[in-house]
Amino acid sequence: MRSSKSWKVLFVSLTAALSFSMLAGCSSNNKNGDEDNSKAIATYKGGAVTQKEFDTDVKVMKFLSPEQAQYLELDGFKETVLKQEVAFEYLAGQASDKAEEEAKKQADKQLDTYKQGLGDTYASSLKEQGITEDQIHSYMVRVLTVYQDMLLKVTDNEVKKQFEATKGDFTVATLRHVLVGFTDANKKERSKEDALKRAKEVQAKLKGGADFAAVAKEYSDDPGSKDSGGLYADKTLGTYVEEFKKAAQTLPLNTISDPVETTYGYHIMKVESRTEKTFDKLTDEEKETLKSTLASNKLQEFMEKDLGGIIEKIDLPKSSASPAASAGASPNASAPAAPPSAK
Incomplete structure (x- = not known):
């Protein structure tokens, strides 16, 4: 059962970058030459939004991630995005030229x-959203500049320590499992009781x-x-959802195994082989994943510990949330970057 990676994982696709930016927000400095006489709705040490x-950033976010558009009508979520936008504007101003150069390359590709x-x-x-390609590109560059700057600050020693703390995720295993889902093959919902009963029958x-x-x-x-008879051969355990991984x-x-419950249902498992990996055996991609996690952790720490001391004033006009947005589930602060490739 493969795990759906969060924004804390290395940007290897546009979807991951968009998920990250949706969560972390970003700034939209006026780089398109249009005069901006609008009111400052957030001020911080050294600048303002x-x-x-x-409004431009919100349009870009809706364009790139339409499934999140309804939440951008909610005042609470808009204020969170604005505060995090301040953080990105502030951090982008401090980022190195090297980080910005790499960010531009990544933005072009994405x-x-x-x-x-x-x-x-x-x-x-x-045209429908009322934005330009330059605005989208500027948005991406700003997000990725901060991210690349965080990556450049990660040391080799930090990477090794992160591996030691999470080395079980890099264990390679061959296993078989049977999933008795909370939704059956015909997309019909199955109760937990019925799923557990069927899983025990399998067991x-x-x-x-x-x-x-x-x-x-x-x-x-x-x-x-x-x-394939329930087989997942030679897979890194860190790619599975938490309960299944453990x-x-x-x-x-x-x-x-006894039935193992995940968000997908109950699993009956059998591990056929399991090989631990040492740091010197990691692939370059795996090391980059560790660096990405550390970079995202540094950004998260900044958001939680330092952002409040940087913001001077928030003056965001209130708006009425749409019924659809209010009725729906609130946005997930750790929304996955992409759907799992397999359950």
Whole structure:
């Protein structure tokens, strides 16, 4: 059951960058040459965010992440974004030239990917939202400049310490599992009680000597492994959701687990092999992932501990939230960057 990565993971796609920026906000300094006589709605040490800047950022965020658009009508969420926008504007002003240079390269690539994804609808979508490509690019550069600056400040010693603290995530394992989902193969909801009952039935069959692959093909609701008999071969455990990962890290080899509950349902697992990895065996990508986590942690620490002392005044006009936004679930502060590739 693969984990959906959060914004704390290295930007390897546009989606990840957008998820990160949606959570962390960013500034939108007036770099397009238009005169801005709008009111300052946030002031901080060394600068201010105007109503026009904020409105432009909101439009860009809605364009890039339309599934979050309803939340940007909520006053509480808008104020959070504005405060974090202050942080990005402040930090971008302190970032190195090297960080900005790399950010521009990344923004170019990501914008190109996004344009290709929208195809012929790209221009009309921009017009509909009332923004320009330059505004989107500026937005991306600002977010990524801060992120790249944080990356450059991560030391090799910090990376090694982070590995030691999380080395179980880098363990490679081959395992099989049967998922009894809270939603069945026909997209019909299944109660927890019914799911647990079915999972225990699977467990009993496997403990009784039934072939795991055959049981998985009959019972599993995981499309990512059902046809392969529930098999996930040589996967890094850090890619799985937390409960599944912990079970995979601790379950004795070649034994049938008790039902393991995750947000997807109940899993019956069997770990066939498990190999711990040392720091010197990490791939460059894995080391970059560690650096990314540390960089994001540094940013999160700044948001939590330092931001309040930098903001001088917030004067954001109130607005009425739309019924749809108010009725929906509140935005998740650790929203995943992309849907899991498999359950």
